[in-house]
Amino acid sequence: MLRSFPKWKGRRISMTKTIVTIARQYGSGGRLIGKKLAETLGVPFYDKELIALAAKQSGMSEEVFAKADERASSSLLYSLVMGSYTSVANTMPINDKLFLLQVNIIRDAAKRGPLVIVGRCADYILRDEPRCLRVFLQAPKEIRVRRAVEEYGVDASKANDIVTKTDKQRGNYYNFYSNRRWGDMQNYDLILDTHMFGLQGSVDLILKAIEEKERTYGKVVPDDDL
Numbered sequence: 001m002l003r004s005f006p007k008w009k010g011r012r013i014s015m016t017k018t019i020v021t022i023a024r025q026y027g028s029g030g031r032l033i034g035k036k037l038a039e040t041l042g043v044p045f046y047d048k049e050l051i052a053l054a055a056k057q058s059g060m061s062e063e064v065f066a067k068a069d070e071r072a073s074s075s076l077l078y079s080l081v082m083g084s085y086t087s088v089a090n091t092m093p094i095n096d097k098l099f100l101l102q103v104n105i106i107r108d109a110a111k112r113g114p115l116v117i118v119g120r121c122a123d124y125i126l127r128d129e130p131r132c133l134r135v136f137l138q139a140p141k142e143i144r145v146r147r148a149v150e151e152y153g154v155d156a157s158k159a160n161d162i163v164t165k166t167d168k169q170r171g172n173y174y175n176f177y178s179n180r181r182w183g184d185m186q187n188y189d190l191i192l193d194t195h196m197f198g199l200q201g202s203v204d205l206i207l208k209a210i211e212e213k214e215r216t217y218g219k220v221v222p223d224d225d226l
Helices: 030-041 049-058 062-068 094-112 141-150 159-178 194-215
Strands: 019-024 116-118 132-138 190-193
Touching: 019 030, 030 116, 030 194, 049 094, 132 194, 141 159, 190 194
Parallel strands: 019 116, 019 132, 132 190
Antiparallel strands: none
């Protein structure tokens, strides 16, 4: 059981059994928060790293997969998404090949132990995993636009449109492959405004949520704790 978490000082802590999935609005700091969280816990971190792993497994170009990452196609029937796809693997679009490769990578990684995964419908893919803590990160749009310009190097004249377009792209991807609604509070255990709490504060709150989850894991929480 987790007892305490020191604040982030570059130290690693290998204490958790929890898998953390992080869905995020563009510019909310999801990758930074996920990476700090994984380093603090001493567990593997997956974000764009999944593209490289998928390319290695398939023998296809990492650059090709990068262009298809977190973009939905419209050709793969929903019944194939979580099932067998061997018979159509050679003809399906790159988007679908990448998604299904990432499904297998995420599931295999989860079997090996705790980890932090950003995006890629991970909360849905691991929806039956009791060790999973599902997080959604958000922030006011004007803050995310500013971060896109100041930290991501996005052209200021295009930043607002890019934030809107990227959120729509991520939403469409999630909605298509999960048949759920991206950002719907019912899909997540914890929703944080990263502007309100800051990047470090958000990490600390997720750590606290992990601690509470593991404290009550497999137990019925009394009414007076609700």
